[in-house]
Amino acid sequence: MFKKAQIKLTILYSTLFLLLFWTFSFGIYFWMDSSFGEGYISQVKQRQGEDSDTATTKNAKVVTVAGDVALDQLLNILIVLNGGLLIIIPIASWFLAKRTLSPVQKIHEQQKQFVSDASHEMRTPLAIMSGEIEITLNKKRTTEEYKKTLISTKEETNRLSKLVENLLFLANADRNEKTLTLELIDITDVISDVVQSLQLKSNNKNIALTLHTDNVTTPMVHGHPTLLHQLFYNLIDNAIIYTPKKGKVTISLSELKNFVSIAIVDTGIGIGHEHQTKITQRFYRIDTARSQTKGYGLGLSIVKSIIERHKGQLRISSKVNKGSTFTVLLPKI
Numbered sequence: 341m342f343k344k345a346q347i348k349l350t351i352l353y354s355t356l357f358l359l360l361f362w363t364f365s366f367g368i369y370f371w372m373d374s375s376f377g378e379g380y381i382s383q384v385k386q387r388q389g390e391d392s393d394t395a396t397t398k399n400a401k402v403v404t405v406a407g408d409v410a411l412d413q414l415l416n417i418l419i420v421l422n423g424g425l426l427i428i429i430p431i432a433s434w435f436l437a438k439r440t441l442s443p444v445q446k447i448h449e450q451q452k453q454f455v456s457d458a459s460h461e462m463r464t465p466l467a468i469m470s471g472e473i474e475i476t477l478n479k480k481r482t483t484e485e486y487k488k489t490l491i492s493t494k495e496e497t498n499r500l501s502k503l504v505e506n507l508l509f510l511a512n513a514d515r516n517e518k519t520l521t522l523e524l525i526d527i528t529d530v531i532s533d534v535v536q537s538l539q540l541k542s543n544n545k546n547i548a549l550t551l552h553t554d555n556v557t558t559p560m561v562h563g564h565p566t567l568l569h570q571l572f573y574n575l576i577d578n579a580i581i582y583t584p585k586k587g588k589v590t591i592s593l594s595e596l597k598n599f600v601s602i603a604i605v606d607t608g609i610g611i612g613h614e615h616q617t618k619i620t621q622r623f624y625r626i627d628t629a630r631s632q633t634k635g636y637g638l639g640l641s642i643v644k645s646i647i648e649r650h651k652g653q654l655r656i657s658s659k660v661n662k663g664s665t666f667t668v669l670l671p672k673i
């Protein structure tokens with residue numbers, strides 16, 4: 341598809357450039373030609389005076405012949421030059437077309453990858469559900485067994501709706517990149533809300549979830565409340581998921597010169613150096629057996645997308661088996 345587009349674009353560029361060069365070259369030639377013709381002799385005569393002697397006219401004729409020779413040479417040069425351009429321009433156009441198409445090609449490939457990953461992720465829960473239902477329907481079952489299948493199917497449908505929700509979120513974020521209405525928000529309120537909603541989950545794992553807001557005077561940012569809630573929910577939720585029982589998750593707010601900094605520090609399984617730059621990519625997950633969780637690898641790409649839309653930054657530092665720190669920097673008011 342892109343090869344075809346590249347060929348078409350090359351033909352278009354080549355035609356345009358060649359037309360431009362040829363018009364310019366032959367424009368110069370015809371202008372020079374008309375300057376060295378009869379008009380040239382009469383101009384010489386005019387300058388010398390109408391009653392000039394025959395010698396002057398002879399001189400003028402010699403100059404005209406010289407002009408003709410020069411014109412012939414110019415014509416030869418232009419033919420050779422434009423002949424050369426006939427080879428150079430299509431080659432240059434080919435590379436120019438490639439360059440023009442490369443960002444479009446990159447986006448197209450990302451989209452293709454995204455659709456293929458999304459379909460793959462959707463197929464798994466659907467296959468699980470279909471398999472379970474089929475086995476259950478194979479023979480007569482007890483009410484308990486039917487209930488078990490229904491509960492398991494419900495779990496899978498929940499996961500599937502979460503996946504679709506996340507995919508829709510990312511697709512919308514791609515489309516409305518610039519149309520986000522931001523409002524003045526006290527970031528402590530948002531994070532307190534998230535901490536409260538995740539308290540039960542951390543209690544169940546015996547994880548100490550704490551929020552430190554020392555030395556920070558009402559850190560206000562321009563933000564979107566729902567998106568900021570989702571951003572910190574994803575990060576704190578991950579911190580709880582990837583921290584073993586009896587661990588710690590600490591959230592600290594501090595103020596820098598231009599940013600409000602929110603650090604989410606956990607004592608969890610950590611992230612290997614080689615993964616740290618990749619975990620914000622869509623569908624990127626580290627060894628699922630290691631984490632034993634059923635995520636889709638979309639949480640952090642959503643985090644990244646929300647931070648970008650707030651003109652903030654995300655910094656990740658982590659050590660395997662020691663823990664991770666995700667620091668969000670949001671522009672301060």
Ligand code: ADP
Binds near residue numbers: 579619634
């Ligand atoms: P998932 O749904 O798989 O959690 P994310 O995009 O949220 O997707 O995270 C991508 C991967 O990054 C996860 O699979 C996990 O391996 C790793 N990860 C994210 N947060 C942490 C953390 N706090 N500690 C260790 N690993 C993490």
